[in-house]
Amino acid sequence: MIRRWPAMAVSGVLFAALIILAVLAPEFLSEPNLGLTEFGPGTVPPFGADDRGRPLWEFAAQGARVVALPSVLAGLLVGVFAAIGGLVRSMELRWADSLVQAFGEVVGALPRMVVVLIVALLMPRDWRGLFPLAVVWALLAAPGAMDEAAAVAERLGGARFVEALRAHGYSMWRIFVVHVVAYNLRPVIVRQAAEVTMQVVFLEISLSYLATANDDPSFTHADSVRSWADILHLGYRALAFEAPYMHALLLGLGLVALVAGTTIGISRAARAR
Amino acid sequence: MQTGTPVRDLVTESIPNTLSLIGLALIPILVGTVLAALDVVHRRLDPVLHVLGLFPVVILAVMAAAWKVLTYSEFGGETAALLVGAAVLGLADGAFSGAITGTRSVASAERRQRYTGVGVLRGETELANILPNVFPAMAGQLRARTLHLFSGAVVVEVVLKIDGLGDLLWQAALLQDFGLVLPVATVFAVFSALLLLAQAIVEGGVAVWIRWSPAGSTAGGVA
Numbered sequence: 001m002i003r004r005w006p007a008m009a010v011s012g013v014l015f016a017a018l019i020i021l022a023v024l025a026p027e028f029l030s031e032p033n034l035g036l037t038e039f040g041p042g043t044v045p046p047f048g049a050d051d052r053g054r055p056l057w058e059f060a061a062q063g064a065r066v067v068a069l070p071s072v073l074a075g076l077l078v079g080v081f082a083a084i085g086g087l088v089r090s091m092e093l094r095w096a097d098s099l100v101q102a103f104g105e106v107v108g109a110l111p112r113m114v115v116v117l118i119v120a121l122l123m124p125r126d127w128r129g130l131f132p133l134a135v136v137w138a139l140l141a142a143p144g145a146m147d148e149a150a151a152v153a154e155r156l157g158g159a160r161f162v163e164a165l166r167a168h169g170y171s172m173w174r175i176f177v178v179h180v181v182a183y184n185l186r187p188v189i190v191r192q193a194a195e196v197t198m199q200v201v202f203l204e205i206s207l208s209y210l211a212t213a214n215d216d217p218s219f220t221h222a223d224s225v226r227s228w229a230d231i232l233h234l235g236y237r238a239l240a241f242e243a244p245y246m247h248a249l250l251l252g253l254g255l256v257a258l259v260a261g262t263t264i265g266i267s268r269a270a271r272a273r
Numbered sequence: 274m275q276t277g278t279p280v281r282d283l284v285t286e287s288i289p290n291t292l293s294l295i296g297l298a299l300i301p302i303l304v305g306t307v308l309a310a311l312d313v314v315h316r317r318l319d320p321v322l323h324v325l326g327l328f329p330v331v332i333l334a335v336m337a338a339a340w341k342v343l344t345y346s347e348f349g350g351e352t353a354a355l356l357v358g359a360a361v362l363g364l365a366d367g368a369f370s371g372a373i374t375g376t377r378s379v380a381s382a383e384r385r386q387r388y389t390g391v392g393v394l395r396g397e398t399e400l401a402n403i404l405p406n407v408f409p410a411m412a413g414q415l416r417a418r419t420l421h422l423f424s425g426a427v428v429v430e431v432v433l434k435i436d437g438l439g440d441l442l443w444q445a446a447l448l449q450d451f452g453l454v455l456p457v458a459t460v461f462a463v464f465s466a467l468l469l470l471a472q473a474i475v476e477g478g479v480a481v482w483i484r485w486s487p488a489g490s491t492a493g494g495v496a
Contacts, residue, residue, distance in 0.1 A: 108417070109469065111424035113439075114461045117446045121454055202329040209331050210431045216447050232335055239339030253332070260327045 004272035011265025014258055022068040025061035029054050029226065040247050048247040050234055056251055063228035063255070066221045067201045070134035075197030077138040078145050082192045085146025086185040087176055089153040090162050097150070104143030112140045116203065120219040130220040133207070134200045141199070145192035152188050153180065190270030198263040205229050205256070228255050283441060284456050290355070291437035294429065295422050297359030302372045302418055306411060309376035311400065312384075322374065326367030330425040333361040334432040341433060354433040361433075362425050368418060379410045405483050412475040416468045423461060 033053030041048040047056040088096045119136045157164070165175045181189070204220045208229030211218040213236075221227055235249025308314050337357040341350050363369055383389060383403035392402035427439030434440070438457055445453035 108420070109462075109465045110458075111420050111427075111461055111465070113424035113427045114442065114458055117427070117442055118454060118458055121446045121449060121451070202331065205329070206331040206428050209335070210428065210443060211447075213432065214447075219446075229331075232332070236335045236339055239336070240342035256329065256332060264327075 004269050007265050007269035007272060011262050011269060014262040014265060018064055018258060018262065019068060021061045021064035023065075025065040026058055028224065029058050029062070039244055047251045048245075050230070050248070051237075051243070051245070056231060056234075056248060059226040059231050060228065060251060060255060062226045063231070066130060066225060066227050067204050070130040071197045071200035071204075073131070074134040074138035074141075074200045075193040077135065078141050078196040079189045079193035081138075081142035082145035082149040082189045083181050083185060086149035086153040086180060086189070088146075089150035089158055090156070090176065090180050092159040100143065100146050100150070104147060107140055107143050112137065113206075115140060116207075120207075123219075128219060128222070130200070130204050133203065133220065137200055137203055138196055141192075141196045145188075145196070148192065149185050149188050152185055156180070156184050187267075187271040191267040194263040194266040194270075198259050201259045202256075205232065209233060228252060231255070280453055280456055283453065284438070284460060287436055287438045287441045287457075288460065290435055291423075291426055291430070291439060293355055294359055294362065294426055294435060294437060295419065297356065298362035298368070298422050298426075299419065301360070301363035301369050302415070302422075305369050305372035306376045306415065309373040310380050310404075310407070310411070312377065312380065314373050314377065319374070322370035325364060326370035328365050330361060330365035330428050331432070333365045334358070334429050337361050337429075338432050338434075351435070354435050358429040358433045358435055362422050362429055366421065366425060368421065368425075372414075372418060375414050376407075376411055379407050379414070383407050405479055408479045409476045412472045416472045419468055420465060423464065 031054075033049070036043065036049060036053035039049045039051070039053070043049065044053070044055050047060060049055055050059065085100060088100060116133055116136055120133060123132055162175055162180070165179055170179070205228050207220050208218045208227040209232055210216075212227075212229050212233045217223055218227065218229075231248050232252035234243075234245040235252045237243040238245040238249050305314075337354075337360070341354055341357060344350065345353060380403060383406050384399055386403075389399055389402045393399060423439075426437060427443060429435065430437040430440040431443045438460060442454065442457045442461075444450075445457060
């Protein structure tokens with residue numbers, strides 16, 4: 001049996017670290033220090049420096065700011081969609097169920113990355129950022145979340161469960177919001193929302209890494225801003241060319257682990273009784 | 274990407290690489306699916322599988338690219354890139370672990386059904402009884418996983434410098450080349466349609482199998 005409080009505490013601390021990092025992010029990076037010969041955390045605490053002597057914590061903080069709000073928004077959006085999916089099945093609204101299924105078939109028919117790239121291409125240059133891509137990702141993930149929530153609602157008894165609670169004289173709010181969503185759909189809603197939050201962070205890292213590796217502008221943030229992908233690219237240089245940036249690889253992996261740990265913690269806390 | 278090359282040539286040259294990548298990546302997924310259906314993967318391995326599935330494709334692709342550069346060179350080792358890229362795709366983002374846990378949850382739900390127990394009492398195997406019922410669900414899962422591989426292929430191809438459709442789409446998106454993006458997206462859509470068709474054929478085939486072989490489950494058993 002999973003205990004709720006430890007999982008909540010761990011995920012809360014990790015999530016707070018992410019948010020604090022985003023809040024502390026400087027608008028611009030420090031001036032390069034080209035005279036630097038040692039780049040490790042010992043020389044430039046706490047995380048070391050990049051190849052131009054700029055502190056890596058600034059990269060980490062700017063990256064956190066790039067992903068924090070859009071990823072959380074995408075997660076919330078998917079959570080709302082999952083709740084709607086569960087409620088639709090509980091109310092036995094067959095037309096809405098069919099509509100959700102048709103939506104899912106259409107949306108789920110194309111690889112998500114292909115859709116995201118096409119949307120990124122169609123976006124006006126002024127709109128460039130992670131927000132629209134995160135919303136698109138959330139919409140693409142929504143049918144799966146709705147489907148899973150609907151399956152849970154069906155296992156619960158669907159309309160018969162609602163009918164039984166009505167017979168007890170419960171109000172609609174108490175039936176649908178408290179019993180169906182909060183008590184029974186909560187684990188699946190929270191897990192889906194947390195997973196999509198994590199996926200959006202990884203999407204940003206992927207898109208930025210592909211751009212960084214080829215010296216191209218990123219679809220997800222302005223050129224003046226750095227993301228976690230820049231840290232990982234430094235780490236790649238440490239691995240492939242034995243450049244002195246192993247600390248960057250560790251930091252990049254640590255940031256990925258921070259996001260994954262937050263997701264696991266939140267999902268477990270929601271599943272616990 | 275070369276300028277002045279006909280789009281048709283670019284696309285047709287890229288398709289085999291992407292299909293090879295996806296085909297090779299499907300091997301671990303299919304192995305995982307079969308092992309899970311046979312119920313030979315111990316549940317104690319679930320935490321390991323879970324951790325393995327957490328790695329995003331970009332992280333594993335970066336590691337693989339570094340290994341390729343160290344072993345070959347930045348622009349060499351095409352076959353190695355393809356193989357290691359397929360391994361990355363087959364493992365990252367929960368592809369392998371999801372294949373095992375997803376198939377096992379479908380199969381174990383069927384194993385708990387009464388008809389399976391009755392079949393076993395008649396001397397039949399569990400698998401022969403549950404297979405007609407789990408096959409459509411497994412086909413659906415496999416289609417979703419293959420689509421997921423196409424999505425990850427974009428990242429793997431760009432990071433590992435594999436000349437596939439994903440790399441082509443990325444380059445076209447960067448250059449805002451609609452003339453190239455549209456055909457590549459169309460090819461992806463055609464692959465998706467073919468996967469849907471394959472799933473429908475499997476489901477239809479299973480339905481025919483069940484309809485025309487009411488005594489099929491007695492094969493090798495006692496009627």
